[in-house]
Amino acid sequence: MSQKFEGEITVASRIVDYLSSGLYNSPAACLKELVNNSYDADATEVKVLVKPDADRIVISDNGIGLSRKEFVRHFKRISESHKRDKSDNTPSGRPQVGKIGIGFIAANELCDVMEILSTKKGSRELLRVEVNFREMRLDRSSRGRKGDSYAKGDYVGWIEQAAVAEHYTHVILKEVRGRARDIFTGAKHSGEDGDSLEDRTAGGYSVYGRTPAHVRDLLEERIHDWSDLDTYSQTMLRVGMNVPVPYLPSWYGRRKRALLERLTQEVEALNFEVTYDGSDLRKPVVLPEGAEGSVLRKVEINGANVSAKGYLYARHGVLRPEWLNGVLIRIRHAAVGDYDEGFLGFRHSEGTLFQRWITAELWADDRLEDALNIDRRTLRITHPAYVELQRAFHEELSSFLAEVRRKLYTDRSTARRRTEARAEVGRLREVMERPSARLPVSTKREVQAREKAVGDASKKEIGSILRRYSVSELYEIALEVAEDTLSPSEYRRFAASLARRLLG
């Protein structure tokens, strides 16, 4: 006779510790989690305050706020999100970004102490809680709690008075850890506070205190890569790249682009404004028109396991800032890591040159969310949704590369040669029109007609016009013509004179 037994599989406390430490690869990755929390709280305005010295960092929003009960529920057990208990969307209808329930723990990587002040609309309660992450770094034996539950940090809270109409959450990161503080602060401005783009410091260019228009100009004209920016600016722009904020003004140039205009409006309709030390945070994407044009393609993938939409964009020559070389996937308007310069594992042999000309953004539907790893910056490459997206995207990319080759390379090259050929025939006509030439009118007309016909000339004809001759070839052609048209004595004189002229 068999005995039935059942139970709950619990995660050992130590695993939680390891996980949280390895989740985030930069302070920006931690900070964007907190900003996305504000988005999920239906905030329309978020203030991130870092400067002057990142001794304390504030993320303040006008969202729905957090009650004592909700706080306790969220923090009682890490990695159990209750955000989507009732709906995948926020009360205002936003698709919620957070799912796993570790967003707040990102703060643990940045600071030793986190204070939360929050109140909900219609409530007179002001929640004030201090979470002490330092606790987690104590000796293991002194951190254990009953059973398998593991305390990342202890908290202490108070309920105070709030005005009924107020609703907000202030997250204050205190005792910011040394390395994170250095990165958040960035290099100091060394020069005067000018209005030009001359904001380069020892640590790189800074976007502190700059308007979006100024940031756009800086990205378009000066920034080649992340290393051109100080770490303060890198962090700020990386957060902007990840969270659902609008695009920079005129981010795709002056040319009318209905597709990009629509995307711009869709993101703006989310009504999510973040200021970072007073500067409006924007996605650090600029798609400047190359001198030799650009190619934009709408991407729409409708598969059995995933759907996605977005764009592919290419311009002649290396795209800058170089962080845009790749594809950025967004799920629920939050980016999955950075731009993937490998284009989701695209064959290296195919179009290597052009890959540095191309950038893409894809908004995938919720089914891809299941493929999202806990770090929120990578996807499980075996997940059916990812596999399907990858295949469809690669097909689109291959076709796009062919279009780019044709439009920005082959076609442009043919057009350039046609122009050169026309100029060459024009120069020939000018020589023929010299008074000393005294050529018959019919010959001149023939050349003029030929000049006009260059526009329709075949590749072979253009090649013939632009053909380069060596001195010996030229001499041979001239002698052949002279033999047909001159008397023997004139021929001899011409041949001798031409040889002297060509040999200098």
Added chain:
Amino acid sequence: MPRPVDYAMAAERPEKQTVRGLWLEEVKAQNVTEPPERVPLYLTLPGARGRDIELLVEQDLLPLTETGAVADSESMRVVAIEGSPEAAIALQGRYPGLKVLEEPLHGLLRSTGPFEFPRGKDRVLCRAQVVNLDFDKPLHASVEQGQLVFPALSLVAKLAKLHGADPHVDWTLCLTLNGQLEVWPEDVDKKACRFLAVNFEDDPKFSELAVEVLGANLHESIIQDPGSVDIRNCTEEEQQRFLMVLVPKRIARDVCADGWDVQTVENLRYGGSKGRARMVTWVLRFCWDSRASTEADVLYREALRRSLSKRGWIDSKGRLAHD
């Protein structure tokens, strides 16, 4: 939720505007001097609204970027102290990049006690060229082990010690207090009167000047029988005048031996009309004087006499007049 102090500090009362103008003049005056490296220009308790900081911005004493953030090169030029996290966030939201120390002044200065002082960056930030302590509250006091203790003035003495550390920084203190003394316990009341009586006796010149501030009757009562004077039952104006004599005298006593020559730029009272609180405000310059090591008493007496020479009042229309 805004606190009463935030409303008070943000208020557009004409008297307060005049006081802010005095602060501004001091900042301008100190701005032209060359302090040791890393010394902030201005340390203040500005409240959530930061009206005094607004003035500095208007006068280009605190440059901002094109987005209204404090210019990076000036980031430690102005330092705000704000114990309320909500008010600190509101202030920093208004002036991103502003250095805000989110703790009460007594926390920053490590209590009112004389032994512990701030260290590291906090110590650097406390040594500003102009320190503005706009307290809005009455001068709290107690008698401990037979001695009068004024916590707010103990903080001033600690600031003076910090500024006097090598290399010393000449500085200005702008101090504002509510002028009402009903909150004083009886023993404080009597002790404070005795304290003044002893000093009047010790320095006849100071006593002579004090008559003009306190009025002959109150002055006489303090000298004749300090134990019988109940300041709490005096008129509100008399309470203001009492503070105008007591506070600069006490500050001079506390700091002269440390090397400071205290010069009173203004010693003013205001408020009281239209239901407005009665306030007292001072602008005191602390100038390093090497005589302190040998002639501290001379320094002290000079400071004492000067403390009453710039006395006056600000009327309800913001007009300043000296006695």
